[in-house]
Amino acid sequence: xxxxxDRGFDAGDFLAGVAGTGAQFLVRLNASRRPxxxxxxPDGSFISVIGGxxxxxxxxxxxxxxHDGTSYGGWYRLATTLLDHRAFPASRLMALYRExxxxxxxFLALRHTLxxxxxxxxxxxxxxxxxxxxxxxxxxxxxxxxTDAVQSVPGTDPDRASYQAxxxxxxxxxxxxxxITDPDGDLTGSIGRTVLARLNPPRRPRVCARRVKSPxxxxxxxxxGKPTTSKKITQVTxxxxxxxxxxxxxxxxxxxxxxxP
Numbered sequence: 001x002x003x004x005x006d007r008g009f010d011a012g013d014f015l016a017g018v019a020g021t022g023a024q025f026l027v028r029l030n031a032s033r034r035p036x037x038x039x040x041x042p043d044g045s046f047i048s049v050i051g052g053x054x055x056x057x058x059x060x061x062x063x064x065x066x067h068d069g070t071s072y073g074g075w076y077r078l079a080t081t082l083l084d085h086r087a088f089p090a091s092r093l094m095a096l097y098r099e100x101x102x103x104x105x106x107f108l109a110l111r112h113t114l115x116x117x118x119x120x121x122x123x124x125x126x127x128x129x130x131x132x133x134x135x136x137x138x139x140x141x142x143x144x145x146x147t148d149a150v151q152s153v154p155g156t157d158p159d160r161a162s163y164q165a166x167x168x169x170x171x172x173x174x175x176x177x178x179x180i181t182d183p184d185g186d187l188t189g190s191i192g193r194t195v196l197a198r199l200n201p202p203r204r205p206r207v208c209a210r211r212v213k214s215p216x217x218x219x220x221x222x223x224x225g226k227p228t229t230s231k232k233i234t235q236v237t238x239x240x241x242x243x244x245x246x247x248x249x250x251x252x253x254x255x256x257x258x259x260x261p
Contacts, residue, residue, distance in 0.1 A: 002026060002082075004100040010079065012051025019053045019081055026080045026097055029057075035079070043085045044240040055079040058090045059241040064207060066231035075241075094238040102159075109163045110139050142166045142191070149192025160199040169194040205233035 003018055005027040018025050029035070035048035035057055045058045058080065063073035078097060082088040111117070114135060122128045146161045169191045188196070208230045 004097060004103075006100060010050070012053075014051075015055075015079075016051040016053050024081045026078055026082070026093060028097070029077045029079050031077075041085045043090045044242040045085060045090050047083065048079070050079060053081065054083065055081055056083045056085070058093060060090065060094050060238045061241065062094065062236065062238045064233055065235040065237075066207065066227060067234050068231060070227055070231060072226055076238075090240045091238060094240075095236075098236075106139075106143075110135060113164055113167055114139060142170060145170075145189060145191040146195055149188050149195045152188045152192065153196060156196070156199070157202065159203045160201070161195050162198050162200055165195050165198040166191050205236070207231050207233055 001023040003023050003025040005018075005025060007028045007030050009015075010027050010029050010033065015025065015027065033050075035050055035055070037046045037048060037057075039047040041047065041056070045056050048055055048057050056079070057077065059075070059077040061073060062076055063071055065071045076094065076097070078093065080088070080093060082093065120128055120131050122131050142163065146163065146166050147158070150156045150158045150161050173190060207227055209226075209228050
């Protein structure tokens with residue numbers, strides 16, 4: 001298991017706890033953290049220690065280019081327990097880190113797809129806890145069914161699997177009491193077959209403007225440099241910053257828009 005984590009989850013004790021489970025991790029470090037450089041690696045990363053856990057530090061500039069020529073980016077520094085720079089190149093890990101945002105889609109599926117925007121019904125703490133665990137168990141069961149289905153067809157992009165299709169099929173099976181058990185032991189099952197038959201189109205790389213509803217939100221102001229309207233992404237590039245250079249300077253964010261207002 002590889003755990004992807006944002007800034008704010010890079011405390012030493014916490015990372016040691018994650019590593020103690022046997023899972024690998026890839027976490028973005030806060031700008032104020034200055035881990036010691038124990039050994040530099042050929043790809044520009046270096047070996048360090050955080051919370052007693054040996055990690056590899058990767059720094060890079062990431063630039064996003066949109067269809068109208070707008071470009072923006074920032075400076076990222078990641079720590080990972082994947083220490084082998086040959087098996088896990090820095091460029092691949094930087095590209096993988098962007099997948100962390102998919103947890104937002106998972107939360108969306110739990111709140112809006114399963115609950116359809118409703119709030120929890122229980123009126124006491126014990127009931128709320130029971131209801132929350134039931135929803136999490138259902139969400140996980142559906143995700144397992146989707147994963148089994150996707151893995152049954154090599155080369156299928158998991159991002160194309162429709163969670164809504166899985167929910168609709170599960171509801172139909174419960175209502176009609178059909179195929180509750182599969183005597184043939186088919187891991188794909190009725191839910192999986194429906195998911196594979198209703199695959200979404202390939203994902204379109206795009207940047208979306210942040211929508212903030214609460215005036216008290218810390219994100220009330222639009223992030224500097226990010227487009228204020230949705231735009232198609234044509235290219236994402238990352239340039240690894242060598243360990244020696246990364247420790248003495250931090251490159252600023254860049255924003256250019258040669259073709260737009």
